[in-house]
């Protein structure tokens with residue numbers, strides 16, 4: 001069994017727009033179908049899920065792709081849980097099919113009735129003897145109610161993780177089962193809010209108990225279909241009094257589900273099931289020995305962007321959970337009565353996963369087999385450490401990372417070899433001095449190796465943060481997404497820089513090497529591959545750097561970006577760009593006198609105009625590093641600028657900065673003043 005595939009399945013369903021006006025300002029875009037990648041324009045963030053269902057998807061496709069294959073596990077004696085999560089009014093109840101089934105139009109039939117139909121159909125067709133029972137409960141205001149008992153107003157006690165006295169009704173046909181679903185729905189707490197006229201005010205749990213016999217042995221599985229109440233903001237729902245209190249309890253329950261998901265995804269030893277009623281009673285369902293499908297329902301409306309991001313973050317966390325029901329069942333069978341240790345001990349033939357990346361990083365450090373540099377030279381090769389766990393690690397990491405590691409290993413090997421060759425020079429010294437000489441060379445070598453490894457690691461961290469889980473996105477999909485922002489036509493950036501080059505990753509499709517996917521964690525990881533040669537020497541003394549700075553003047557002819565960045569200190573001497581930020585900035589924004597001296601010969605531009613043009617060039621073509629040299633531009637703003645010009649338009653004048661989301665007049669004024677620009 002392939003362990004790597006055994007994750008909780010996470011699908012996202014986007015609610016259709018009610019009017020076309022909203023559609024033009026959608027904050028969600030599916031930029032690739034295989035693998036399914038969703039772009040949240042608001043935060044320039046991409047997510048990869050098992051399925052992403054667009055607005056126009058029908059109920060049948062959702063069921064077939066997200067749920068149908070797993071219902072069979074219930075018949076094999078496993079537990080399977082489907083739960084719908086999301087903001088209020090995004091279609092959870094509609095998707096689950098826990099709303100009234102009175103509509104005769106089968107197009108709208110949701111997951112619950114379809115799953116019941118599948119179970120009964122297969123039982124009928126194969127003449128298997130199976131007993132199917134149903135329970136339906138709700139968690140309302142932190143209390144559990146039995147929905148199959150009419151007019152039942154008294155809550156059921158929860159002891160440990162079980163609801164006491166919950167009724168289980170035996171059903172013989174799909175019609176009887178759907179009737180119970182109807183009865184339960186009619187008893188469920190619903191209310192009207194500004195966001196949903198028929199808002200579920202409780203979490204609904206519909207459970208199908210399936211028992212059959214196989215060779216005289218009883219097999220029982222459970223199918224849990226959970227329609228969670230929607231997360232809501234009192235300001236948006238306009239809830240008051242009772243409804244407000246319901247909202248508080250709903251959010252509390254959802255928060256604790258989020259904490260359980262986080263704990264499961266990080267393989268924490270403590271899973272906080274007892275924090276709320278819903279997590280207590282879902283303890284048996286939200287567990288790694290169950291098959292789980294999460295359907296995150298989201299709205300693509302711009303005004304709902306923050307709730308949508310919250311739902312997607314939740315779904316993304318859930319995606320990290322690994323559940324291995326078959327392995328756990330095997331373990332329980334082989335070790336009856338022995339409780340499962342946490343984290344789950346896997347059979348020795350199956351490798352551990354968690355520390356894979358770290359271990360591998362360590363392995364990338366070369367082991368130089370020979371102490372004698374002369375023999376190294378003769379040997380001309382380096383052996384890389386391959387610890388006994390290497391194979392395990394190789395098997396458990398994602399293929400994309402593995403491929404990257406191979407490339408990295410090959411490139412490192414080549415680099416080390418050339419560094420070693422260059423550091424070894426024929427020695428004319430006596431045998432006594434020879435030893436000193438090799439020590440001296442070794443320290444240089446160490447510096448070089450440290451420099452290369454550090455850079456490769458930074459690059460690796462960047463690659464890892466950029467959706468390493470996704471395989472290359474198809475060219476046409478990426479272009480489609482890109483053009484979406486340009487009213488259907490290719491933009492300058494696309495034509496200028498991508499040319500005919502195939503688009504390979506999410507980054508490529510926006511031509512931004514440092515496209516921030518996820519939060520920009522620190523500046524040091526934003527290293528573009530081409531910067532590898534520009535790493536500062538570790539042993540360069542400050543005095544040397546400063547003296548080099550003084551020889552570093554702006555050329556009169558500098559107009560292109562490269563020349564300009566060189567004038568700022570980057571391109572001139574690749575080896576010595578580690579001078580302090582203050583020095584760099586003082587070069588970036590030159591004093592007026594220098595500008596006058598250096599203004600382009602024969603040009604009528606005033607020093608201010610030429611300075612503004614240079615800043616404009618940086619805004620339009622500068623890398624993240626270049627942009628950060630300007631006052632008031634930090635790494636996040638730099639990324640925002642890069643993204644803006646890639647997705648929307650270039651900057652024709654400095655004023656265009658005001659078009660950036662979040663740029664107030666005050667912020668713009670500060671930028672203009674501190675960078676000594678004059679207003680356009």
Ligand SMILES: Nc1ncnc2c1ncn2[C@@H]1O[C@H](COP(=O)(O)OP(=O)(O)OP(=O)(O)O)[C@@H](O)[C@H]1O
Pocket residue numbers: 014015016086087088089090091092093094095196198199200201228229230231297
């Ligand atoms: N994909 C869809 N196609 C057609 N109608 C939809 C779709 N999704 C939702 N709706 C409609 O939107 C309305 C709100 O949906 P629903 O009640 O399922 O939301 P919800 O997420 O369950 O909300 P709450 O959390 O408040 O209960 C319903 O009228 C439903 O029919």
